[in-house]
Amino acid sequence: MYCPFCRHPDTRVVDSRTSDDGLSIRRRRQCPECGRRFSTTETASLNVIKRNGVVESFSREKIVSGVRKACQGRPVTDTDLAVLAQKVEEAIRATGAAQIDANEIGLAILSPLRELDEVAYLRFASVYQAFDSLEDFDMAISQLRLDHGTTA
Numbered sequence: 001m002y003c004p005f006c007r008h009p010d011t012r013v014v015d016s017r018t019s020d021d022g023l024s025i026r027r028r029r030q031c032p033e034c035g036r037r038f039s040t041t042e043t044a045s046l047n048v049i050k051r052n053g054v055v056e057s058f059s060r061e062k063i064v065s066g067v068r069k070a071c072q073g074r075p076v077t078d079t080d081l082a083v084l085a086q087k088v089e090e091a092i093r094a095t096g097a098a099q100i101d102a103n104e105i106g107l108a109i110l111s112p113l114r115e116l117d118e119v120a121y122l123r124f125a126s127v128y129q130a131f132d133s134l135e136d137f138d139m140a141i142s143q144l145r146l147d148h149g150t151t152a
């Protein structure tokens, strides 16, 4: 990046430090031209655009609370939910996008949730994909059976 003092187009990193929470890196840089030093903070930004247009930063807690409801009465532990939220975050970050639609988060949840618990998956999918008839459930269940390699 440019030196903020003399606009020299190249600066050298002299020190990097990860923050305590591991979510950002602070770098000390030095300009080879004027010799002055300055700091930059690097964070991986990931924003979610909600249906109403509001942008907020991605949060695993929100994934967990969103999925927890669908898991009521199912043999799913808090650890399972934490792992699921982590998988969702990794899948989204792997796309390289800095911001995504809330809709895509729902999509990213479906596959790991299905691996975790199929009943919770059906519940979540019914709300998220707005199932409005028995046929929608029927199709989703048929798809599960198909993927199990069994016939209905």
Ligand SMILES: [Zn+2]
Residues within 6 Å of the ligand: 003, 004, 005, 006, 007, 008, 031, 032, 033, 034, 035, 036
């Ligand atoms: Zn400089």
